[in-house]
Amino acid sequence: MSQPTGNRWLVLIHQIPPHPSYLRAKIGRRLSALGAAPVKNSVYVLPRSDEALEDFQWVRREIVGGGGDASVCEARFVEGLSDASVEALFNMAREEAYGILAKEARSLQASARRGKRPAREQVEAALARLRKRLAEVVAIDFFGANGRDAVEGVLAAIESQLRPAPLAAQTARKAPGELRGRTWVTRTGVHLDRIASAWLIRRFIDLEARFRFVRSGDEAAPGELRFDMFEAEFTHEGELCTFEVLLQRFGIEDEALVRIGEIVHDIDLKDGRFKHPETSGLDHLIAGIAMRHKDDEGRLRDGAAALEALYEYFRRKRP
Numbered sequence: 001m002s003q004p005t006g007n008r009w010l011v012l013i014h015q016i017p018p019h020p021s022y023l024r025a026k027i028g029r030r031l032s033a034l035g036a037a038p039v040k041n042s043v044y045v046l047p048r049s050d051e052a053l054e055d056f057q058w059v060r061r062e063i064v065g066g067g068g069d070a071s072v073c074e075a076r077f078v079e080g081l082s083d084a085s086v087e088a089l090f091n092m093a094r095e096e097a098y099g100i101l102a103k104e105a106r107s108l109q110a111s112a113r114r115g116k117r118p119a120r121e122q123v124e125a126a127l128a129r130l131r132k133r134l135a136e137v138v139a140i141d142f143f144g145a146n147g148r149d150a151v152e153g154v155l156a157a158i159e160s161q162l163r164p165a166p167l168a169a170q171t172a173r174k175a176p177g178e179l180r181g182r183t184w185v186t187r188t189g190v191h192l193d194r195i196a197s198a199w200l201i202r203r204f205i206d207l208e209a210r211f212r213f214v215r216s217g218d219e220a221a222p223g224e225l226r227f228d229m230f231e232a233e234f235t236h237e238g239e240l241c242t243f244e245v246l247l248q249r250f251g252i253e254d255e256a257l258v259r260i261g262e263i264v265h266d267i268d269l270k271d272g273r274f275k276h277p278e279t280s281g282l283d284h285l286i287a288g289i290a291m292r293h294k295d296d297e298g299r300l301r302d303g304a305a306a307l308e309a310l311y312e313y314f315r316r317k318r319p
Contacts (some may be wrong), residue, residue, distance in 0.1 A: 007074035008092035014070035035140025091145040098147025105154040156236035181208040195303035
C-alpha cells in the first residue's frame with residue numbers, strides 16, 4: 001500500500017454504550033477484520049487510504065446506529081507514538097496471525113504425510129480453508145510483517161505432496177546456464193526464500209534473468225517461469241524450500257550453496273532441521289533489508305550482496 005504524504009493515518013475514536021452488550025463485540029470483530037490497530041482504549045488506527053476511510057465510515061455508522069458515538073479523523077503522530085511504533089503494532093498483530101496459521105499448517109502437513117484416501121480429501125479441504133485465512137491476513141498486512149513466507153512454504157509443501165507442480169517433469173535436471181534471459185515471476189513483498197532463490201537464479205542458473213513481481217493469484221505470461229508461489233514451476237516440494245528445489249532440479253552440488261540452502265530452509269520453514277550457527281544472523285539481516293526497502297528490487301539488490309558475501313565465506317571455509 002503506497003503511503004500518502006502528510007497525515008499518514010486515519011483514526012477512529014468511539015464510545016459504545018454498555019447496552020446492547022453484543023454491539024461492543026460486533027464492533028471489535030469488525031475492526032479486527034479490517035486490521036485496525038488499537039493505540040488507546042477505544043482509539044483505532046489504519047493507514048490512510050480511500051478504502052480505509054470508507055471502512056471506518058461504515059464502522060462509525062454502525063456505532064452511531066447502536067446508540068454510541070464515534071469520530072473519524074486524519075492524523076500524524078508528533079509526540080509519544082511514532083510512525084515506526086504504530087507500524088510495529090500492525091506487524092505484531094499480523095506476525096501473531098501468521099504464527100497461528102503456520103502452526104496449523106504444520107499440523108496439517110503431518111496429516112498429509114499419512115497419505116490415506118479419506119485423509120487426503122480432508123487435507124485438501126483444510127488446505128483450502130488455510131489458504132482463505134492466509135489471504136485474509138495478507139489483505140491487512142499493510143507493512144510486510146514477518147511470518148507470511150513460513151506459512152506459504154508449508155502450504156506449498158502440502159500442495160506439492162498432494163499434486164506435484166504440472167511442469168516439474170519438463171523442467172527437471174536442466175543444466176545451469178541452459179536457460180538464458182527468461183523472465184522469472186514471483187510474489188511481491190519478497191523475503192528470504194524468494195530473495196535467495198532470485199540470487200541463485202541470476203548467479204548460477206540464468207545469468208540474464210529478469211524478475212517480475214505479482215500479487216497472489218496473478219498469472220504469468222507465456223514463456224515466463226514462476227518460483228516460490230502457488231503452482232509455480234519451481235516452488236516448495238515435499239519438505240524442501242524453493243532454494244533447495246532449485247539446487248536439486250538443476251543438479252547444483254556446490255557445498256557452499258547447499259549450506260546456504262540449509263540455512264534458508266530453517267528460516268523459511270522454521271523446523272530447526274539443520275541448526276547452523278549462521279541462521280539467526282541471516283534471518284535478522286534479511287529482516288532488516290525488508291524493513292529498509294519496501295520495493296522488491298531493493299530487497300533483491302541488498303539481499304544478493306549479503307548472500308554473495310556468505311557464499312564467498314562458505315566457499316573458502318569449506319563447511
